[in-house]
Amino acid sequence: MTNLYQKDVLHHAAAAHRAGRLDDPDGSVMLDNPLCGDRVTIDIKLSDGAISDIAHEAKACVLCQASASILCDKAIGADASTLENVQSQISAMLKQDAPVPQGKWEALSIFLPVADHKSRHACVLLPFEAAINALRTVD
Amino acid sequence: MSNSKVANSGKDATSAYNVEAVRAQFPIFEREIDGQPLHYLDNAATAQTPRAVLDAVAVHDSRHRANVMRSIHHLAEEATEAFEAARGQVAQFLNATSPTEIVFTSGTTGAINLVAHAFGGTLQPGDEVVISQVEHHSNIVPWQMVRDRIGITLRVLSASADGAVDLAALQAIVTPRTKLIAVTHGSNVSGAMTNVAPIVAAARAVGAKVLLDGAQRAPHGPIDVQALGVDFYGFSSHKTFGPNGVGVLWGRSEVLDALPPFMGGGEMIRTVTLDETIYAEPPHRFEAGTPPIAQAVGLGAALAWLCAQDLTGAARHEQRLTGRLIDGLDDIDNNRGLIRLIGPRELDNRLPVVSFAIEGLHPHDICQLLDGHGVALRGGHHCAQPLMDFFGLTGTTRASVALYNNDGDVDAFLNGLDDVIKLLKP
Structure with missing residues (x-):
């Protein structure tokens, strides 16, 4: 069970990157996971359709906090289609035994052990869903 | 370890x-x-299920499986008898005055929704229903739906610091417009029991009814609905060592008698023509369609088992x-x-x-x-x-x-x- 809570996951949760709120964001979305009460807020600023600044506030489990931390760490320069593509890849990694995303998003490989725990998939995916929704609110 | x-x-x-x-x-x-x-x-x-209940359900399904209150063959007679015996067991568990006060539902949520539709349908815009901040969503959302459908006002008793229903504001919140106070008998979060007597007294003073959500209380032994003095009581089989898919609404006879049905269909009628329907008496008026028969039999066995401990x-x-x-x-x-x-x-x-x-x-x-x-x-x-x-x-x-x-x-x-x-x- 503790393989869900490896050092890198705990590190991201304990010292989350880009934690907090943005002043005057272009888009902001708060999402709840109704199963457990995870709550994530993603704020974004855009430049030419791509994320130029991003921050998150996660009142959530370790997995969700770590996912939000990695998302915000890697999302600068990403547009909606990029994030949707990453979301699809990590969803497939968790649900269909697909390969981990490549490039800078390979950091998401720390969530591979979550694949065996279906009830926790949503914890990892929630920040991505919130970020994509935030991008859509700007569109 | x-x-x-x-x-x-x-x-x-x-x-x-x-x-x-x-x-x-x-x-x-x-x-x-x-x-x-x-x-x-x-x-x-x-809750988990004892062997006595698993056996009772298996025996029913392997020996007595048939629909109830329809056919007159041997199995149907046995199934009906077992189903009604389970109703009697529930009545005894709750100290109801009659098995006719026991309505089988899908669970506590089904019981509360039944009251929200049947009793709620008798309410007028501006009437008031009192709930509390301690409630499970199943005793909040149905009343919000009644509010949105009919235009009643929902009034809310706060929670106390230890997670109980706070009665400090009871006299101010219950008004002559109050028609129902619907609260938990015991919290599924804090474990705090509700002090029911003042709620019943406040309701009686203005002619309102009282509903208790007994989902958490029922697994701990028999309940005396007459001593509680309430009008509706709901609980679930699956939390009370019985099968999934069945639960109970107890309603005081004179209250159930006055209520219209919730769902329409088979079993809940006396006569149907293409122009109109005469409804059955309670409890069948509130049990449209084939009920969860084996599950009700299992619930009866669970209550018998519990009371024997x-x-x-x-x-x-x-x-x-x-x-x-x-x-x-x-x-x-x-x-x-x-x-x-x-x-x-x-x-x-x-x-x-x-x-x-x-x-x-x-x-x-x-x-x-x-x-x-x-x-x-x-x-x-x-x-x-x-x-x-x-x-x-x-x-x-x-x-x-x-x-x-x-x-x-x-x-x-x-x-x-x-x-x-x-x-x-x-």
Whole structure:
């Protein structure tokens, strides 16, 4: 069970990157996971359709906090289609035994052990869903 | 398993109560979770089922399976007799004046929705229904739907600091426009029991009815609805050692008699023409369609089984385990201010449901890691988000005790929790 809570996951949760709120964001979305009460807020600023600044506030489990931390760490320069593509890849990694995303998003490989725990998939995916929704609110 | 030992009491102190003999009647405890014994402390979500109930359902389905109150063949007569016998068992469990006061539903949620539609449909715009901030969503959302459909006003009793229904404002909240007070008999989060008598008195003073959500109270023994003086009482089979898919609405005879049906269909009619329908008398008026027959038979068996146990000893036993859980949380906390109990500290007049929050730890992480110790808990908002809002939390972790839990379950929980805190809050 503790393989869900490896050092890198705990590190991201304990010292989350880009934690907090943005002043005057272009888009902001708060999402709840109704199963457990995870709550994530993603704020974004855009430049030419791509994320130029991003921050998150996660009142959530370790997995969700770590996912939000990695998302915000890697999302600068990403547009909606990029994030949707990453979301699809990590969803497939968790649900269909697909390969981990490549490039800078390979950091998401720390969530591979979550694949065996279906009830926790949503914890990892929630920040991505919130970020994509935030991008859509700007569109 | 951890080397840390927060508590290990060894043999049960309430030796008169033979918990192992009770536990041995539940086949589920023969299995292991990842090579470890099952420590099931999620009873407030669903209780386990004794062999007597599993057998009763199997015998019904293998020997007496037929629809009820329709055909006249042998099996149908037997099925109807078993179904109505289960109704009688429920009536006895609740001290109802008659089995005709017992309506089989899909569960407590089904029972409350039935009242919300049937009784709620008799309300007028501006009428008032009183609920509380302690309620499960199943006793909030149906009334919001009535509000939105009819234009009634919902008034809300606050929660107290220990997670009980706060009656301080009762006299101000109940008005001549109040038609119903619908509250929990005992909280699924805090374990606090509701002080029902003042609520009934306040309701009677203005001619209002009272509904109690008994989902958490029913697993702990018979209930006297006449002594409570309420008008509606709901509970669920699956939390009361019975099968899934069935529950109960008790309604006072004169109240049920005056209500229109909720759903239309077979069984709930006396005569149907293409122009009109004459409805059946209660309880059948409220049981449209084929009911969950084998499940109701199983519920009857569960209540018979429960009432045959040493319930006085079981109550003492559950109370002692609850005390061990609360004391054990205090020991782990060790005056660090980490662990916040959400519920009464007093052991009298509370349910064996222990919720807590740990600063900086999410309930799902706690539950996931304790699952690795074979300990089954519930973490989250417990379908009580308004109560979570009251406490400024998104969720709690909950250990809930039934009459088959033993000291080993409590030890596994406390030792496991100690390990979780060491891992996540080193």
